[in-house]
Amino acid sequence: MNADNETLKMNEYQQEQLEALKIVRRGLSQIGDRERMELIEAIREYMQFRQSVDRFLNRYFSDVCNRTCYLSRTSACCSKDGIITFFADTVVNAMHATPAQLDRLEAVLNRVNEGHRCVYLGSHGCTWTVRPVVCAMFLCDRAMAAVFGVAPEAKKEWESLRRQEKLFKWPDRPVLFDLLEKMFLDLGYRSTLMHLNLSPGLLRVKKEAGLI
Numbered sequence: 636m637n638a639d640n641e642t643l644k645m646n647e648y649q650q651e652q653l654e655a656l657k658i659v660r661r662g663l664s665q666i667g668d669r670e671r672m673e674l675i676e677a678i679r680e681y682m683q684f685r686q687s688v689d690r691f692l693n694r695y696f697s698d699v700c701n702r703t704c705y706l707s708r709t710s711a712c713c714s715k716d717g718i719i720t721f722f723a724d725t726v727v728n729a730m731h732a733t734p735a736q737l738d739r740l741e742a743v744l745n746r747v748n749e750g751h752r753c754v755y756l757g758s759h760g761c762t763w764t765v766r767p768v769v770c771a772m773f774l775c776d777r778a779m780a781a782v783f784g785v786a787p788e789a790k791k792e793w794e795s796l797r798r799q800e801k802l803f804k805w806p807d808r809p810v811l812f813d814l815l816e817k818m819f820l821d822l823g824y825r826s827t828l829m830h831l832n833l834s835p836g837l838l839r840v841k842k843e844a845g846l847i
Contacts, residue, residue, distance in 0.1 A: 645744065648754070649744045649745075651827055652725075652744050652754075652828075653745065656725055656729070656737065656740060657741075658819065658826050659726050659729045661824070662818075662819050662822050662824055663726075663729060665822060675730065677815075678727055678811065681727065681803050681811050682731075682765075684799050684800070685768075688772065688796055691789075691793065691796060692771075696774065696778055696782060699782060721768070721769075721828060721831075722812075722816050722819070722828040722829045723804070723816065724765075726819070728765045731764050732764035732765075736762075740755075740763070743755065743757070743762055768803075768804065772796070772797065772800055774793070805840070806840055806844070807841075807843070809846070813832070813841075
């Protein structure tokens with residue numbers, strides 16, 4: 636089967652995701668060792684935040700979510716054919732994944748998604764190495780009610796994590812997600828996932844903050 640026929644199998648979401656992944660891989664192949672180290676350093680604080688999120692979820696939500704969603708395969712966060720991603724999500728993932736892991740992502744996106752489940756949801760869970768932040772920060776109302784009802788301190792910690800999340804992606808100040816988009820824009824690339832530089836709403840936020 637030729638590439639054109641394979642493309643016909645891909646829906647618009649998969650094509651958009653695949654194009655962003657290829658752009659990131661090409662862009663990263665163009666930068667030198669020093670630029671790569673600077674990029675790793677720029678992402679370091681965000682990865683510390685993501686580790687804090689993982690520890691929180693493992694401590695409070697692992698049993699609830701495994702029992703009510705993962706084992707029953709009814710997770711609301713994975714019930715659509717694809718999830719919202721930022722271009723920065725793709726960059727962060729590529730910086731922490733092996734070439735083989737990125738090849739598997741490309742293979743997944745090149746296949747027709749015959750079900751209604753997220754295209755990234757495999758037999759062993761999510762195929763991303765570093766999940767998109769929207770996925771990492773998703774908690775359904777039922778899970779929150781179950782946990783926060785018996786552990787009110789968890790609710791306060793969750794609210795703190797949500798505030799921290801905005802420091803990386805809400806562009807009312809210089810933020811990492813904008814920096815990563817601009818890096819690839821400067822390299823001559825453009826992706827529809829560059830929401831902080833293409834979304835009218837987020838551009839308005841940047842304008843009101845005096846950033847543009």
